[in-house]
Amino acid sequence: MGEFFENVARYPRYLISFTLGIFLVFFEWIKPLFKNPISAIAVGGIGIGIFSLLYFTLKAMLGLSPV
Known part of the structure; x- marks a missing residue:
């Protein structure tokens, strides 16, 4: 049962890193347009x-x- 809660506790960290990665890739794609x-x-x-x-x-x- 402890492994279950350990796995569930990983999802918020995954969600944050996934969302941050999307924003960083999007910003790198748009950055040249600001020149x-x-x-x-x-x-x-x-x-x-x-x-x-x-x-x-x-x-x-x-x-x-x-x-």
């Missing part, structure tokens, strides 16, 4: 747009909006 000011503004705008889309979608799905 040009025009593409940096475009990447920033796309990032803000994706965040806004997720925010408003989740807000509406969870019933937090007054509508």
Whole structure:
């Protein structure tokens, strides 16, 4: 039974390292775009747009909006 809980305790560490790895790979892929000011503004705008889309979608799905 101790091995079971030992294995279960490993999953949060795996989840954190997996998520961090995805963000680091994504950042390395996008980093060259920040050398040009025009593409940096475009990447920033796309990032803000994706965040806004997720925010408003989740807000509406969870019933937090007054509508």
